[in-house]
Amino acid sequence: MKKPAYNVAVVGVTGAVGEEMLRVMERRSFPVANIKLLASSRSAGKPLEFRGKEHAVEALRVNSFEGVDIAFFSAGGSISKEFVPIAVDCGATVVDNSSAFRMHDGVPLIVPQVNGAAVSTHRRIIANPNCTTAITLMALAPLHRAFGVKRIFASSYQAVSGAGARAIAELREQTKRVSGGHKVEPEVFPHQIAFNVIPHIDAFTGNGYTKEEMKMQNEGAKILGLPGFHASVTCVRVPVFRAHSVAVSAEFERPVDLDAARAAIREFPGVELFDDPDANHYPMPVDCAGKDNCVVGRLRKDCAFENGLSFWVCGDQLLRGAALNAVEIAELVIKL
């Protein structure tokens, strides 16, 4: 669908990811003819800026998608389940940030640098992966191409922004209260997040892993095109505002080589190598907040896997894990 510019809708535009999508489209000069800002009726009328002009947020309705070419959804799974088919019926192509369609056959699940070519198979819905999975794959995919990944063990250190704007406010508020010696009453998170870590993100599944943890294996297998991919993951919320970190040990089919691994990461688009431990140089969330590229470091031969590498990857999950990845997907779509 080649046009000089597109009518674009952003569903969930008042959330942390939604707002970020506007900023990403601005700085990447995404060819927007008209922008439609959609959210719940609570936010209707709220003015938001796009390209220096104020636009009023509209309440999401069944007729919101008339004339829309591309709709970005970032308002949670149940909104996507209800409104994505409506948008498609209206002729829009949807890039969906929720988990609603990710594992559906016929819905490509895309990290552009990893499996961007699969966008061509889309039938009007393209799914944006889980943020921790996307960030991990930005480091794992080049290593997989070099050595052939079999399985990984990973632990995440996930920022509160992954839980939205209210979560960011909760960490800020709780930090003040705890620092002042007061008790806190968690609202967004199940427990105190200030000066604590919580080994629980998303709902628990029957096997003792959370949904968030199983996404690494399920979405990872689909994105890498590797049905036998295994990932044992522990997802943990940490008191960091923005940018996720993941510690990964990966086993490969073929013998690994550190120089080749470093070269593979350096050559991969969207990733940088911060790997000079002697100079205390490695990725950290404070250095990755607001950064498009994911950053990899602490690369070493794994001491418990025969053909293994361990590494540490950080990425801004509002960007690579969500808004940037979604806009990059749309950039691929409009080239088809």
Added chain:
Amino acid sequence: MKKPAYNVAVVGVTGAVGEEMLRVMERRSFPVANIKLLASSRSAGKPLEFRGKEHAVEALRVNSFEGVDIAFFSAGGSISKEFVPIAVDCGATVVDNSSAFRMHDGVPLIVPQVNGAAVSTHRRIIANPNCTTAITLMALAPLHRAFGVKRIFASSYQAVSGAGARAIAELREQTKRVSGGHKVEPEVFPHQIAFNVIPHIDAFTGNGYTKEEMKMQNEGAKILGLPGFHASVTCVRVPVFRAHSVAVSAEFERPVDLDAARAAIREFPGVELFDDPDANHYPMPVDCAGKDNCVVGRLRKDCAFENGLSFWVCGDQLLRGAALNAVEIAELVIKL
């Protein structure tokens, strides 16, 4: 060496662990005849309370150990290297919290609940293990007994108190400054710790792991009596005041069973099971600070290991990882 009470010295008494040792001896009614509080000359004269009485800190000197039966060392590796042999020459039995002697032949390295019997082999020096290793082993040892551990992958979430009293102050101060929108200048940690995580604890070794990370394999193998034990670890500092957490995936020789695993942990002394994810009940550092027992939860069959279990363990590293473990070692020593 059975006596009704012992002359006890605490070296490094003004540090976070040293002070905790006094509190642990008080509440466990360790049979102290006289207490000698030792630290650097900077702290000499500082009054510290023990059993309701003030004692002045003395500067550590070569003649500090005359008449001392038991000396606890917690003042870092170089002080231990210099003064532990002096204390031993004076007739004291030393429980050393530093890494100086841990891997020496003839120096038992003890977690009382795991390998307490090995205390009997001591020749006046007994080593207290690395805190993250001790906490991890409190969960791993019962599972090892049940299924026979081969290797583990672990990621730590380590509190600032592991780096001492100044580190606690640094997190507090940085939190205020960052919350107020100011820049911070790290002193204790290599980078900002407030609202950040740092994948770097202790010095880097030639293989890309840090010393802290390799302790899990090296000390773990010694404590478990399992020379072929492999541990691939990423140690990470998180903005938590007190209590470490560790995410572990472990592979075993024999098939695992979740009920048997839970029973093994429940029956092991010094460990509790908080494992009711549906009720949002799992271990967290805020619930483990100041707690003697380590707490295990998130127990599940590992999805990437054939005979594997994943779990999450939290423990107060000033207690299990240091002061409590040391005093428990001394309790074993005086029973010999």
